[in-house]
Amino acid sequence: xxxxxxxxxxxxxxxxxxxxxxxxxxxxxxxxxxxxxxxxxxxxxxxxxxxxxxxxxxxxxxxxxxxxxxxxxxxxxxxxxxxxxxxxxxxxxxxxxxxxxxxxxxxxxxxxxxxxxxxxxxxxxxxxxxxxxxxxxxxxxxxxxxxxxxxxxxxxxxxxxxxxxxxxxxxxxxxxxxxxxxxxxxxxxxxxxxxxxxxxxxxxxxxxxxxxxxxxxxxxxxxxxxxxxxxxxxxxxxxxxxxxxxxxxxxxxxxxxxxxxxxxxxxxxxxxxxxxxxxxxxxxxxxxxxxxxxxxxxxx
Ligand SMILES: C[S@@+](CC[C@H](N)C(=O)[O-])C[C@H]1O[C@@H](n2cnc3c(N)ncnc32)[C@H](O)[C@@H]1O
Numbered sequence: 127x128x129x130x131x132x133x134x135x136x137x138x139x140x141x142x143x144x145x146x147x148x149x150x151x152x153x154x155x156x157x158x159x160x161x162x163x164x165x166x167x168x169x170x171x172x173x174x175x176x177x178x179x180x181x182x183x184x185x186x187x188x189x190x191x192x193x194x195x196x197x198x199x200x201x202x203x204x205x206x207x208x209x210x211x212x213x214x215x216x217x218x219x220x221x222x223x224x225x226x227x228x229x230x231x232x233x234x235x236x237x238x239x240x241x242x243x244x245x246x247x248x249x250x251x252x253x254x255x256x257x258x259x260x261x262x263x264x265x266x267x268x269x270x271x272x273x274x275x276x277x278x279x280x281x282x283x284x285x286x287x288x289x290x291x292x293x294x295x296x297x298x299x300x301x302x303x304x305x306x307x308x309x310x311x312x313x314x315x316x317x318x319x320x321x322x323x324x325x326x327x328x329x330x331x332x333x334x335x336x337x338x339x340x341x342x343x344x345x346x347x348x349x350x351x352x353x354x355x356x357x358x359x360x361x362x363x364x365x366x367x368x369x370x371x372x373x374x375x376x377x378x379x380x381x382x383x384x385x386x387x388x389x390x391x392x393x394x395x396x397x398x399x400x401x402x403x404x405x406x407x408x409x410x411x412x413x414x415x416x417x418x419x420x421x422x423x424x425x426x
Contacts, residue, residue, distance in 0.1 A: 161179065164407045173402075179377075185230065186232045192364070198210065206401055240266070240355070258289065264286075297367075299330040301327050302327045303327060338356050354381040357420075358420045365391070370392040372393055375396045375397075378398070382399075385397050
């Protein structure tokens, strides 16, 4: 194991020994068993359309759902996914899987949806209309997009955070006080209140500008080189909304970032991916894909 992976493990809860008494597969009906692509003692990923698997997961059974769906930008994920729907069809499809997610969440469970602001403003309104409790619109700063003629320069993705009623788990996160990369001097003076500040860091805000893009080879599979989120983002979501032993669902598995985070932090997980699951299997069965380093301090 390399230094980064060791660091990641040290910053997270230590792995615990699983008793084997529970497996999240037991929350799914038997008729999807043959769609399993890979299973670990903590989780299972199905190689199927999420709209086929989600209806087969028990009501009120999952603590947190993290969804990073295709953004309808005509990306090529493979032959089975059409990422170029009409706006109406994309919204109908999104509401169909969101409806299932709301049913599957436990009371007090958390739902995170990562998407373009254009879609999330509509999906957020839908969730609120269905009785979900708005918690935050988290702006995840991204610097990679290109300027668009006649528009502001887009520089954030939206991460919706809703709960099914009063949140069951919300763990406070602190991030380190920012210092200059070159001279290590603190960047802000905190209005003269620096001495009164918590040495463990400042309260996490709803603007996340510390999420790195997944660029370097060591962070990704050769079987999938794009459309992969940083473990730092997903780890923050998982840490904020769950405890060890809780259950996380991700209906759009991609390269398996969520499942990797869950494995390293002792959360049970259920995953779905419509295209090939090879990158997920590689990621979970070999140690050579590194997580991003993170410096969050988690309270409680
Ligand atoms: C933006 S990527 C997710 C990336 C993932 N968060 C990661 O970090 O690797 C969206 C994924 O959803 C998958 N997908 C698209 N439509 C799907 C569907 N109906 N059911 C399940 N997976 C689907 C795509 O193949 C793609 O891998």
